[in-house]
Amino acid sequence: MLKLYTAQVCPFAHRCRLALTFAHLEHERVEIDLADMPDWYRHISPNQKVPLLEHNGHRIWESAIINEYLNEAFPDRNLLPQDPLLRVKFRLAVDWAGNHIIPTFYQVLRNEQADAAERMHKAIADMPQWLSLEGPFWLGDQPSLADAAIYPWFERWVALEHYRNFQAEWPARVQTWLEAMRNHPQVQQEAGDPKRYVSGYARYATPAKV
Ligand SMILES: N[C@@H](CCC(=O)N[C@@H](CS)C(=O)NCC(=O)O)C(=O)O
Missing domain, CATH: 3.40.30.10 (Glutaredoxin)
Incomplete structure (x- = not known):
């Protein structure tokens, strides 16, 4: 169970x-x-x-x-492909997102580091090199643990737009990935309400005054 x-x-x-x-x-x-x-x-x-x-x-x-x-x-x-090199791609992508996208997401949201937005734009521009060439999902034609590990922050991007007016310029390969994810029935099944993301992140974006 x-x-x-x-x-x-x-x-x-x-x-x-x-x-x-x-x-x-x-x-x-x-x-x-x-x-x-x-x-x-x-x-x-x-x-x-x-x-x-x-x-x-x-x-x-x-x-x-x-x-x-x-x-x-x-x-x-089949949460991950059998090919050891694709598994390496998965680990490298998750490591990269964990060092660049995820911490920077919270830095932009909290507006706590002057260069955070600039670093986020750079991470987005770099992103295609971490995705498979063929797509549309991270490692190929099926969603995998790579998509599961990284997509949740992209679904919450609405909070960066709402609180910081952060407008990303998605490279074509990233746009393809985002669309494939948003249109996938199982991703839709797990999708949250954008309004709830905005209200849920209010305490990060607008810290209480002391
Ligand atoms: N490194 C942990 C992070 C999990 C995490 O930070 N969870 C947050 C919510 S997103 C939490 O439960 N925080 C406790 C709290 O808000 O009291 C993981 O990957 O599972």
Whole structure:
């Protein structure tokens, strides 16, 4: 039995929701209120965060580790291609996004570093070299853990547009990827409400005055 503790607003939890859905894995979901995290959840969550996966009585946390576990525990679900070089491409892309797109997303949102927007424009311009040439998905013609790991921040881009008027100039290959993702039925199944992303990020974008 698989159970995912998740929160709709959380991009890290979104990674695991996408992986479970891409893999067609039957599971239960428990929505955790991050604004008022229940004590019972604090007791079971080793890092006090979502996502958390339970599988046959075992607990697994950290989104990237959960998705790696799903890939290894259910190898027939093709979450990653077999080709070792495509797996390298997956790891390099996730590493790159983790160093460039993801931290910069929050820096732009919080408006806390003068050069963050400029660095984000550069990361977007660099992005095509990390995607497969053929596409339309990150590693080829099927969505994989690479898409699951990186797309959640792009679905939340509306928050950067709303709070910072950040207008990205997507290179053609990135535009193709975004459209393929937005139109994919399983991605749509997991899609959040843009208005909820905007309201959910208000506390990051407009910190309380002290
Ligand atoms: N490195 C963690 C990050 C998870 C994370 O930061 N989750 C946030 C929500 S997006 C959280 O649960 N924060 C706890 C809180 O808001 O109290 C992962 O990849 O799973």
